[in-house]
Amino acid sequence: MKLRKIERRNAIKKEIEKNPFITDQDLSMLFSVSIQTIRLDRTHLNIPELRKRIKTVARKNHERIRSIDGSEIIGDVINVSPDKHATSIIKVDEDSVFTRNKIARGHVLFAQANSLCVALIHRPIVLTRDSKVEFLQPVKLNDTVRAEAQTLDITNKYFTIKVESYVKNALVFRGTFKMYYTSEDEENG
């Protein structure tokens, strides 16, 4: 879709508001212009580059995360609605892939999903009880993985959380996590 400059800039602004972790490359494909044009548009719109956008959003979310220190989360949490749902993204780097085939190692996707579950639950102590996970498509070096966690059920001891992870729009990983928590009373008791 080719738009006039002013329309395109408005559309880019909306697109980034909707999805703050969209890359310049994705935008350039979406609007059929060069990456350089997207960068100029962003500068004009005063929208920082992806890395900075993520950091800003992640910082804002830290105060809403209770069970874990921000630095301990695998991936950047880009939104969290305590006890309900949360999203994080991770960029697959050399350390996360098998040397031989450059495919992401299973435990990296597991770690992202699992620590997102811990971040989501707004209680002082949260531990994983059990989990069932599926690796649906190979994730490659330099892919950006977006994990979306959603609470399915809460009992007096456990949260059950569903996590779905995507590379662009492709579902690559799916898991269910049963998380044990202690409430404040127990911690003080």
Place this chain on the structure above:
Amino acid sequence: MKLRKIERRNAIKKEIEKNPFITDQDLSMLFSVSIQTIRLDRTHLNIPELRKRIKTVARKNHERIRSIDGSEIIGDVINVSPDKHATSIIKVDEDSVFTRNKIARGHVLFAQANSLCVALIHRPIVLTRDSKVEFLQPVKLNDTVRAEAQTLDITNKYFTIKVESYVKNALVFRGTFKMYYTSEDEENG
């Protein structure tokens, strides 16, 4: 059990042969002597300290691991019988625990078990398809976790592997991993 020096040294030698990753502390408790005495006994018997013993055993096992570079395995593989069973151990360090409660993070035990499955399968390409895991007891800072993987089933596409992880004799983690593999023919085809 308190033994005379020569009996104790023979017993220590046997104990280490049986279980090369037993710690000096475990031995000192087993034989009711000080850790210093155990160290002297080991020196006399010409048995290196735990860390060196592990490295020696791990090195021997590398040539028997096909699907993964030795350095990519989470934990030290102390024995592997290709396509059948394998054992690895991991020492839980500061990086592997939650800062707040010093309990090991779930994905660390998952990573040890998952990469042991990859190491066990003697094929050029191995990827995790799905997994079901249970965290049965909290694992603490400085614990040594021994993971034991055993093949349950092999089809023309998948291995099903059971992993049980222990701290001393306590079962702390249990999982089943369905692992996809390609045979040599497919790789060349």
